[in-house]
Amino acid sequence: MWQTIPFRTPKVVFGMESIRQAGSEAKILNAKKALLITGPSVKASGALELIEQSLKEASISYEIHVLERATLEPTTDMAELAAKLVSEKNADLVVGIGGGSVLDVAKMAAALTGNPGNVRDYFGPGKVKNKGTKALMVPTTAGTGSEVTQHAIFLDLENNVKKAVASQAIMADVAIIDPMLTVSSPRNVTAASGFDAWLHAAEPFVSKNANPVTDALSLEAVRVISRNLGAAWSDPKDLDARYNMSLGCLMSGFALANAGTSLVHAMAYPIGGEFHTPHGVSLSVLLLACFKAIAASKGERLVRLAAAMGEKVEGVSVREGVKIALDAIHYMLRSVDLPTCLTEIGITDKSKAAIWAKDAWNERRLLGRAPRDLTVEDIARIYENAFEPYEG
Ligand SMILES: [Fe+2]
Numbered sequence: 001m002w003q004t005i006p007f008r009t010p011k012v013v014f015g016m017e018s019i020r021q022a023g024s025e026a027k028i029l030n031a032k033k034a035l036l037i038t039g040p041s042v043k044a045s046g047a048l049e050l051i052e053q054s055l056k057e058a059s060i061s062y063e064i065h066v067l068e069r070a071t072l073e074p075t076t077d078m079a080e081l082a083a084k085l086v087s088e089k090n091a092d093l094v095v096g097i098g099g100g101s102v103l104d105v106a107k108m109a110a111a112l113t114g115n116p117g118n119v120r121d122y123f124g125p126g127k128v129k130n131k132g133t134k135a136l137m138v139p140t141t142a143g144t145g146s147e148v149t150q151h152a153i154f155l156d157l158e159n160n161v162k163k164a165v166a167s168q169a170i171m172a173d174v175a176i177i178d179p180m181l182t183v184s185s186p187r188n189v190t191a192a193s194g195f196d197a198w199l200h201a202a203e204p205f206v207s208k209n210a211n212p213v214t215d216a217l218s219l220e221a222v223r224v225i226s227r228n229l230g231a232a233w234s235d236p237k238d239l240d241a242r243y244n245m246s247l248g249c250l251m252s253g254f255a256l257a258n259a260g261t262s263l264v265h266a267m268a269y270p271i272g273g274e275f276h277t278p279h280g281v282s283l284s285v286l287l288l289a290c291f292k293a294i295a296a297s298k299g300e301r302l303v304r305l306a307a308a309m310g311e312k313v314e315g316v317s318v319r320e321g322v323k324i325a326l327d328a329i330h331y332m333l334r335s336v337d338l339p340t341c342l343t344e345i346g347i348t349d350k351s352k353a354a355i356w357a358k359d360a361w362n363e364r365r366l367l368g369r370a371p372r373d374l375t376v377e378d379i380a381r382i383y384e385n386a387f388e389p390y391e392g
Helices: 018-028 040-045 047-057 076-088 100-112 187-205 212-234 239-259 263-275 279-293 295-308 318-335 350-361 376-385
Strands: 011-014 033-038 061-066 093-098 134-139 151-156 161-166 174-177
Touching: 011 018, 011 239, 018 047, 018 093, 018 134, 018 174, 033 047, 033 076, 033 100, 040 047, 040 093, 047 061, 047 093, 061 076, 076 100, 076 151, 093 100, 100 134, 100 151, 161 263, 174 239, 187 212, 187 239, 187 263, 187 279, 187 295, 187 318, 212 239, 212 295, 212 318, 263 279, 263 350, 263 376, 279 295, 279 318, 279 376, 295 318, 350 376
Parallel strands: 011 174, 033 061, 033 093, 093 134, 134 174
Antiparallel strands: 151 161
């Protein structure tokens, strides 16, 4: 079958110590003054000092804005305040340095300088019409893929729900991905963000939007991340594991930007919004129930995921292969101390399932590409199943 396949990506510079190219990349973007947006926990990575040095060498002036984090998730007002600073300081380049939350704020701050109104005006697909200030993203975790995607997720404090801006215009101009910066990631962040990256490969693979290009990226990302997550978690200074996790994350980020996530992410939004669980944990407690629910339509693809994870699936039936896939995913999550059901993180009130299901169902951008048609009741049943521990 012939297909038209659009492919989105910023310019990418990947490699050990690639951070030293920040100044020369900023120069190519004709930057004269940069606003560096970062978070309080970035200090440990040493990334900020390296970028400052590189910008000085390229004779680019800069100011630093450290985000104050009252919540785990970025909030809309953080991006609005940062956008104000970009304008006040006359910056012609926004540099985001940090995990996915910081990068989402930086991308949106840059976008708001070229578009009127507030973040809330841009929730949903394709709402940001104009390109804002140029943006260069530097991730310090191997996780969210925000550096290469057109998405930014915010906690809307008015309604206590997480919502996404999804527009081509907010994609960064350049992503510099230096695996050395992830070495200082705490163990729980390595696990949760690394698993998020794994799912950014696996979920597009079972989405309606998958195409041969994203399939190739998904399977390779699943292969690389499955083999390296445990090692990076066990020994933070294992540079090979860190390098491979960043590489896998880059590939899954491309899959995410071009085929997108669906059911698991849609169902994680209400959980993350209400309980403020780390994004990767909101996903890990739902994943097995979600993948069980899509086995009827995507069983063969789940078996291919198992093969990419290194499981032996030759000659087995789809039913057996799906079980092997779910067992392998459960093992991977347990081995890096990630919870696999809602009760494990203290969420026990099953009556909430119907309310969350309505919110998740409303995430049409994500559920539109889900591998099966789901009613609100179907989704509520998946939540109910996610309370139960996985028993194979
Ligand atoms: Fe995610």
